[in-house]
Amino acid sequence: MxxxxxxxxxxxxxxxxxxxxxxxxxxxxxxxxxxxxxxxxxxxxxxxxxxxxxxxxxxxxxxxxxxxxxxxxxxxxxxxxxxxxxxxxxxxxxxxxxxxxxxxxxxxxxxxxxxxxxxIAEVLQHQQFSDALLVVLGYLLILKPTSIVIGSILKKYPISGTGEAKKAQVSGIVAGGELIGYLERLLILTFTLVGSYEAVGFVLAAKSIFRFGELNKNADRSMTEYVLIGSLVSVVITTLVGTLLSLELKIK
Known part of the structure; x- marks a missing residue:
């Protein structure tokens, strides 16, 4: 067969x-x-x-x-x-x-x-199919829905400043930050599901190094806090989703 x-x-x-x-x-x-x-x-x-x-x-x-x-x-x-x-x-x-x-x-x-x-019913009831569906659900959750959650949280902590300078800062964060967040969450969830927590630490360290140079040149403290809040919320949500998925897959 x-x-x-x-x-x-x-x-x-x-x-x-x-x-x-x-x-x-x-x-x-x-x-x-x-x-x-x-x-x-x-x-x-x-x-x-x-x-x-x-x-x-x-x-x-x-x-x-x-x-x-x-x-x-x-x-x-x-x-x-x-x-x-x-x-x-x-x-x-x-x-x-x-x-x-x-x-x-x-x-x-x-x-x-x-x-x-x-x-088709037997395929849908197959253990591998349900596991795959669960993993796909996890990846879908950490992308757009998580971005919306992060955006809602960040609205409570607006960047200080006025005029064109503030618009330029926000534009930069939204345009590049969302894509960076997607990639970061994809890597963290993947490494969490395979149990490679050392690689998760490497991703966070690498991002921190690059961000440190950018934020170190920025005199606006609110921008630093804005980025840190977004990054930490992103990491927390993704880690929780990955941990719950891992536990569920092991239980099955």
Whole structure:
């Protein structure tokens, strides 16, 4: 019996190798310039289809089923990539995420169909699925919702100053600080989940060193307090989420 998660994992491995490592930049540029007339688009799509012969051999899938995999993945990849290169928003992150989500959905559907006697309900009830869903929930919580919480707290401690100087300070913190906070929380949660607390300390120390030079030049004490409050709230929330997730996963 073919396990759904093992088959999907191998599918995803082939997808990542073909999409990001075996696709030269000139292929990407050619697809954008010539769209459906680019031979590179056909080569790339066919490569994705043929790559699934490896999982087929690993799991002992018969030739007819393997041929269906090749055709379905090659055609669907062609259509999805063609949509992406012809879309006016094709360069945006949201378009990239949607593009990858569609590819993965096709692979997941094939894996689900090929898994003997497994229904969607059984997949949803699988221990690995519930664990993965819990981890995804944790990552979602530490991103936008946590930013909103931090922003609400910081509103109670406004930066002193007036005029353009204050606007410049706030603009700098909001524009770069939010992205830095996202990356910091992603690293802290990841290291917490794998039990690498030393790495968490390294992330905090590295950020403190860079921030120290910036804040040391700033004569405004309120700016220093503003940044410290935001950083500490960010670390506390992420650490709590990571600890609770770790405890829940161990209990399961």
């Amino acid at each position: 073919v396990d759904f998660f093992h088959l999907l994992l191998l599918f995803l491995l082939m997808h990542i190798i073909c999409d990001f490592y075996l696709q030269p930049k000139r292929w990407v540029d050619a697809k954008k310039a010539k769209t459906y007339r680019a031979k590179e688009l056909y080569f790339h799509s066919l490569l994705h289809g043929i790559s699934l012969l490896i999982p087929a051999m690993v799991f002992g899938v018969d030739g007819r089923a393997a041929a269906c995999w090749v055709v379905i993945v090659a055609v669907s990849h062609f259509m999805i990539d063609l949509w992406k290169v012809t879309s006016p928003n094709g360069e945006k992150l949201s378009c990239f995420v949607l593009d990858q989500a569609l590819h993965i959905t096709v692979l997941a559907a094939i894996a689900l169909y090929m898994t003997d006697g497994v229904s």
